[in-house]
Amino acid sequence: MKKLVFLFLAxxxxxxxxxxxxxxxxxxMIKDYLKTEKKDLVKEYMKLDEAxxxxxxxxxxxxxxxxxxxxxxxxxxxKDYGAQFSGMTDDQASSLVKRIFKNDKAYTKLQEKYFxxxxxxxxxxxxxxxxxxxxxxxxxxxxxxQDAIPFIGEIERKxx
Numbered sequence: 001m002k003k004l005v006f007l008f009l010a011x012x013x014x015x016x017x018x019x020x021x022x023x024x025x026x027x028x029m030i031k032d033y034l035k036t037e038k039k040d041l042v043k044e045y046m047k048l049d050e051a052x053x054x055x056x057x058x059x060x061x062x063x064x065x066x067x068x069x070x071x072x073x074x075x076x077x078x079k080d081y082g083a084q085f086s087g088m089t090d091d092q093a094s095s096l097v098k099r100i101f102k103n104d105k106a107y108t109k110l111q112e113k114y115f116x117x118x119x120x121x122x123x124x125x126x127x128x129x130x131x132x133x134x135x136x137x138x139x140x141x142x143x144x145x146q147d148a149i150p151f152i153g154e155i156e157r158k159x160x
Contacts, residue, residue: 038137045133046126055121060130063114067134070110074103078145085152093152111135 039060048056077099084092111131118127 042130042133046130048122048126052122052126056118056126056130059114059117059121063110063118066110066114067107070103070107074100077103078149082149085150088152 042060046056077096081096084096111134115127115131118130
């Protein structure tokens with residue numbers, strides 16, 4: 001399963017790198033494609049029976065919508081960082097870090113809320129299995145993003 005997830009993440013990283021030069025319509029098309037691919041991976045991994053599927057997928061869609069909103073917020077923070085990092089002030093650095101902390105707390109709160117909901121609908125073990133997969137996706141994507149952005153002060157060190 002991890003090989004499939006890794007393949008999905010590799011493809012999504014490549015597609016998002018290509019999308020940075022594309023239009024908003026192209027980017028939306030790519031996001032829709034990745035959403036479908038991710039759902040297929042979750043379906044394969046979770047191995048839910050019919051009764052579980054009937055309860056799981058509406059809740060999955062609800063969770064993904066809420067998660068997507070927090071992901072968009074995080075991407076905006078990263079974009080703001082990109083626009084500011086070469087001449088970042090103390091106030092800007094403080095603001096960015098506080099926004100990241102707030103985003104992380106909101107995501108953790110969302111996970112806790114939906115873990116309870118998933119536990120009630122499909123069982124705590126299946127809920128944990130799904131949350132583990134979500135966290136794996138999130139960690140891999142965050143690692144890719146972190147690898148792509150410079151550390152604060154990196155430009156100054158290269159100049160000197």
